[in-house]
Amino acid sequence: MAELDISFRYDSGEEVFSSFSLSMEKGEHVLILSPPGSGKSTLARILTGSAPKYRRGSLSGSFIVDGVDVLGLDIPERMRLIGRVSQDTDEMMLFSSVHEELSFPLENMGLGRAEREERIDGVLSLFGLERYRDVSTSELSGGEKRRLMLAVLFAIDPGIYILDESFDELSPAWRKRLASLVKGLDRTVIALGSHELAEYAEAFGRTVTIKEGRAAGYVGEPLPASSFPVRMNDRSLEAEALIIERDHRSSGDLPSFMLSVLSFSIRGGECVTLLGENGTGKSSFSRVLSGLLKERSGRVLFDGKEVSWRERRHRVAYLMQNPYEELFLPTVGDELRSTKASEEEVSEVCRLFSFDPDEYVQEMSYGRAKLLQAALFYLLDRPFAIFDELDSALSSDDFVAVVSAYLGKGVGLLVITHDLRVSEMLPGRKLSIREGVLCECQ
Numbered sequence: 001m002a003e004l005d006i007s008f009r010y011d012s013g014e015e016v017f018s019s020f021s022l023s024m025e026k027g028e029h030v031l032i033l034s035p036p037g038s039g040k041s042t043l044a045r046i047l048t049g050s051a052p053k054y055r056r057g058s059l060s061g062s063f064i065v066d067g068v069d070v071l072g073l074d075i076p077e078r079m080r081l082i083g084r085v086s087q088d089t090d091e092m093m094l095f096s097s098v099h100e101e102l103s104f105p106l107e108n109m110g111l112g113r114a115e116r117e118e119r120i121d122g123v124l125s126l127f128g129l130e131r132y133r134d135v136s137t138s139e140l141s142g143g144e145k146r147r148l149m150l151a152v153l154f155a156i157d158p159g160i161y162i163l164d165e166s167f168d169e170l171s172p173a174w175r176k177r178l179a180s181l182v183k184g185l186d187r188t189v190i191a192l193g194s195h196e197l198a199e200y201a202e203a204f205g206r207t208v209t210i211k212e213g214r215a216a217g218y219v220g221e222p223l224p225a226s227s228f229p230v231r232m233n234d235r236s237l238e239a240e241a242l243i244i245e246r247d248h249r250s251s252g253d254l255p256s257f258m259l260s261v262l263s264f265s266i267r268g269g270e271c272v273t274l275l276g277e278n279g280t281g282k283s284s285f286s287r288v289l290s291g292l293l294k295e296r297s298g299r300v301l302f303d304g305k306e307v308s309w310r311e312r313r314h315r316v317a318y319l320m321q322n323p324y325e326e327l328f329l330p331t332v333g334d335e336l337r338s339t340k341a342s343e344e345e346v347s348e349v350c351r352l353f354s355f356d357p358d359e360y361v362q363e364m365s366y367g368r369a370k371l372l373q374a375a376l377f378y379l380l381d382r383p384f385a386i387f388d389e390l391d392s393a394l395s396s397d398d399f400v401a402v403v404s405a406y407l408g409k410g411v412g413l414l415v416i417t418h419d420l421r422v423s424e425m426l427p428g429r430k431l432s433i434r435e436g437v438l439c440e441c442q
Contacts, residue, residue: 001023001024001025001026001064001065001066002023002024002026002063002064002065002066002160002188003023003062003063003064004020004021004022004023004024004047004061004062004063004064005019005020005021005022005061005062005063006019006020006046006059006060006061006062006063006071007019007020007059007060007061007213008020008039008042008046008051008052008057008058008059008060009057009058010055010056010057010363011056011057011058012360012363014363015213016039016042016057016213017039017042017043017213017214018212018213018214019061019213019214020039020043020061020210020213020214020215021214021215022208022215024188024190025188026066026188027185027186027187027188028188028189028205028206029182029183029185029188029189029191029203029204029205029206030188030189030190030191030204030205030206030207030208031191031193031200031203031204031206031207031208031218032190032191032192032193032207032208032209032210032215033193033194033195033196033200033207033208033209033218034192034194034209034210035194035367035395035397035398036194036365036366036367036368036370036371036393036394036395036398037364037365037367037368038209038210038365039210039213040164040165040192040193040194040210040365041086041087041164041192041365041366042055042365043192043210044084044086044162044164044190044192046059046071047063047070047082047084047160047162047190048075048078048082048083048084048162049073049074049075049078050075053075059071065081065159065160070082076108079105079108079109079156079158080109080156080158080159081158081159081160082158082159082160082162083153083156083157083158083160083161083162084153084162084163084164085146085149085150085152085153085162085163085164085166086149086164087164087165087166087168087192087366087392087393088322088324088366089142089145089146089148089149089169089322090145090322090324092149092152093137093145093148093149095137096136096137096138097133097134097135097136097137098124098129098132098133098134098135098137098140098148099120099133099134101137101148101152102119102120102123102124102148102151102152102155103116103120105152105155105156106119106120106155106156109156119155120155122155123151123152123154123155124151126151126154126181127147127148127150127151127154128147128174129144129147129148129151131254132144132148132254135254139246140279141278141279141283142169142278142283142321142322142388142389143169143170143171143174143277143278143279143418144278144279145169146166146168146169146170146278147170147174147278149166150163150166150178154181157187158187159187159188160187160188160189160190161182161185161187161188161189161190162189162190162191162192163182163189163190163191163192164192165192165193165194165366165392165393166178166191167179167191167193167197167199167200168193168389168392168393168418169278169321169389169392169418170278170418171276171277171278171418172418172420173277174277174278175197175199175418176199176202178199178203179199179200179202179203180202180203182203182204183202183203189203189204191203191204194367194393194394194395195391195394195395195396195399196220196396197419198420198421228271228400228403228404228407228426228427229404229407229408230269230407230427231269231407231408231409231410232267232268232269232270232410233267233268233269233410234267234268234303235267235268235302235303235383235384235410235412236265236266236267236268236301236302236303236304237265237266237289237300237301237302237315237316237383237384237412238263238264238265238266238300238301238302238304239261239263239264239265239288239289239298239299239300239301240262240263240298240299240300240301241261241262241263241297241298241299242259242260242261242264242285242288242295242297242298242299242300243258243259243260243261243295243296243297243298244258244259244260244261244281244284244285244288244293244295244296245257245258245259245296246284246293257279257281257284258436259280259281259284259285259433259436259437259438260436260437260438261285261298261437261438262437262438264431264438266384266412266413266414267412268383268384268410268411268412269407269410269411269412270412270413270428270429271403271407271412271413271415271426271427271428272412272413272414272415272428272429272430272431273414273415273416273417273422273423273426273428273429273430273431274414274415274416274417274431274432274433275416275417275418275423275430275431275432275433275441276432276433276434277433280433280434280436281433281436282388282416282433283320283321283388283416285433285438286318286386286388286414286416287318288300288309289312289316289318289384289386289414290312290313290316290317290318290386291308291309291310291311291312291313291316292313292318293309294309295309300312302315314382315382315383315384316382316383316384316385316386317377317380317382317384317385317386318385318386318388319370319373319374319377319385319386319387319388319390320373320388321388321389321392323366323369323370323372323373324369326373326376327361327369327372327373327376329361330360330361330362331357331358331359331360331361332350332355332356332357332358332359332361332372332375333346333350333357333358335361335372335376336349336350336357336375336376336379338376339376339379339380341379345379346379349375349378349379350375352375352378352405353371353372353374353375353378353402354371355371355372355375365393366393367393367394367395367398370390370392370393370394371394371398371402373390374387374390374402374405374406378405378406378409381409382411383410383411383412384411384412384413384414385406385411385412385413385414386413386414386415386416387402387403387413387414387415387416387417388416389416389417389418390402390415391415391417391419391422392418399422400425403415403426429441
């Protein structure tokens with residue numbers, strides 16, 4: 001039995017929880033669905049000990065597990081009891097190789113070499129990462145990094161699993177696989193999410209939400225109306241005979257990754273959705289279109305004229321999977337003013353995206369940081385934009401609002417998602433990457 005009853009306020013004065021109370025049976029699987037900024041990640045940090053130790057604030061209350069108040073234990077003592085997968089996988093990675101990432105926490109637990117390697121082999125197989133054993137973590141895709149962090153958690157196998165948006169960035173096949181694994185766990189599981197996923201129904205017996213700092217019953221909500229503005233124009237972005245290749249520099253045993261794009265086109269104001277398994281090259285294709293990665297061969301054209309990879313940076317906005325790769329300044333206002341926009345434009349975007357310009361970026365939830373990323377590129381006013389899994393960690397309402405804002409300006413959108421409900425909701429053509437080739441979905 002686990003009994004949680006806490007109140008928490010950040011040193012900035014923001015009250016996150018007011019007598020947040022939740023009881024869980026041993027082995028129960030509970031899903032907490034709530035919008036970005038409602039406190040889900042703060043809850044995960046409190047339970048694992050990083051708040052208020054590293055995210056300063058005032059915490060009161062208790063988390064009683066089998067008669068022990070976990071909040072009174074230091075972080076190393078909690079590791080065997082509670083483990084967490086953060087929604088920001090880069091935040092948790094410490095080592096240069098997949099094997100080192102898995103081995104380190106097991107060494108800290110005092111396990112012998114034979115048992116460590118047995119557990120490592122088991123979770124590498126469980127999450128389809130066997131061939132990446134000696135690969136650098138920096139060479140993994142976003143979904144592969146998510147699977148690695150899940151592998152770390154399953155290798156540790158604590159009494160309580162905390163999955164913070166852990167289904168996001170996984171392909172539909174891997175979401176279903178994770179749901180099946182969670183369903184089979186005899187551990188207590190707390191999953192945190194910003195929007196409904198079909199796979200949740202398979203793995204969780206109870207769903208709650210966070211309202212005004214307290215736990216409350218969750219009432220399912222339908223997807224928002226999917227009527228998007230149409231402002232098509234004559235701008236065009238095309239690719240012809242592209243070959244994109246990336247070597248696994250850290251491991252000579254793995255073949256180079258290669259993607260072939262015979263042809264691709266998108267018009268201004270059009271919305272195109274791109275699907276595909278983790279690691280198939282969706283982000284690599286995005287980086288080539290936006291000038292962050294050079295193709296091996298082929299060409300990219302803007303308004304019918306070939307453009308160099310450097311020129312593409314001023315025409316194609318790329319909203320990366322991890323928003324913190326593109327946010328560098330202290331406050332929302334600092335970030336938005338860095339675009340050289342006028343104060344009137346900054347104020348209007350703050351109103352449109354519901355931001356306070358004095359809000360500190362590093363104190364934001366992951367979902368709010370994604371919204372800021374969208375607001376920043378909205379001000380930069382590129383004719384084309386790529387949303388690389390922007391829907392992850394956002395509520396459905398927020399995601400629809402962002403897509404509508406961009407399409408309303410006549411921006412051509414390439415939306416990468418793993419959520420089939422989102423794909424069906426969006427207008428326009430659907431593309432996928434299969435066996436190293438970009439193709440139209442049938």
